[in-house]
Amino acid sequence: MKKIVVSLFALAVLQSCIVSTAAKAVKGVAKIGYKAVKGTVKGVSWAVSKANGKIDKDRIDGNWKVVGIYHGSFADFSVDQNPESSFNSECVEGFDQIIFNSKKSKFKPVHCSTEKESWQKYDFEFGKNPLTKEKENYIEFNSSNYITVIDINSKTMILEGSLMPKQAFSGGKLYLLEKVK
Template identity: 80%
Template sequence: MKKIILSFCAIAVLQSCIVSTAAKAVKGVAKVSYKAVKGTVKGVSWAVSKTNGKIDEDRIDGTWKVVGVYKGSFETFTNDQNPDTSFESECTDGFDQIIFNARKSKFRQVHCGTEKEDWQKYDFEFGKNPLTKEKENYIEYNSNNYISIIDINSKTMILEGNLMPKLAFSGGKLYLLEKVN
C-alpha cells in the first residue's frame, strides 16, 4: 500500500513539473510571436525586436532611403496592434535619405536627393543611452542628440530619435530605412 501511495505522489509531482514546464514554454512562444514583424511598408518589413549586443559600426555605412516613419517611440510601436506606418514623401524626384560614412564617423541628411545638409560628426556607442536609459547601440551627435539603433541588417535599418527635424515636427520618432547602395 505504501508503494502505491508513493507512486501516486511521484506521478503527481512529475505531472506538475511537466505542466509547469509546458506553461513556461507557451509563455516563451507567446513572447517570441509577439516580437514578430508588424507589417510592411512598400515591401520592406518593420522588425520589432531590438538588437541584442553590440553592432559593428561598418554595418550602418552607406546610403539609406527613408521608407517609413512611425509617430511614436519604439515602446509605443511594440504595443500598438495596428501601427500607422504610412509615409508619403514630398519628393517628386529622388527621395529623403541619410548617408553614413562610418570610416570618418560622419553622416548627412539629403532631402529629395538634392538638398544636402552639412556633414555631422557622430560617435557610435554601445552602452547606456543617456536619453532612453537603456543599454543599446546609439549614435551621439552635436554633444547631446541621440539616435537609437533598433535593428539593422543588410537591407533595412530602424532608428529611433530626432533623425530628420522636418519629420520630427510632425511627430515622427521611429524611422524605417532601406539600403540604397
C-alpha cells in the same frame, strides 16, 4: 575494447546534444521570426525587437532611403496592434536619404536626393543611452543629440529619435530606412 565503447558512448551523447541544441535554435528562430515582423511598408518589413548586444558600427555604412515613419516611440510601436507608417515623401524626384560613412564617423541627410547638407560627426556607441537611460546601441552627434539604433541588417535599418526635424514636430520618432544599392 573499452576505448571503443567509451568513444561510441561519447559520440552518442555528443550527437544528442547537437540535435537538442539545433531543435532549440529552430524553436527560438521561429519565435523570433513571429515576433520580429509587424507590418510592411512598400514591401519592407518593420522589425519589432531590438538588437541584442552590440551592433558592429560598420553595418551602418552606406546610403539609406527613408521609407517609413511611425508617429510614436519604439515602446508604443511594440505594443500597437495595428501600427501604421504615415510617411509620404514630398520629393517629386528622388527620395529622402541619410548617407553614413562609418570609417570617418560622419553622416549627412539628403533631402530629395539633391539638397545636400553638410557632413556631421557622430559617435556610434553601445552602452547606457543618456536620453533613454537604457543599455542600447545609439548614435551621438552635436554632443547632446541621440538617435537609438533599434536594429540593422543588410537591407533595413530602424532608428528612433529626432532624425528628421520636419517629421519630429508632427510626432515622427521611429524611422524605417532601406539600403540603397
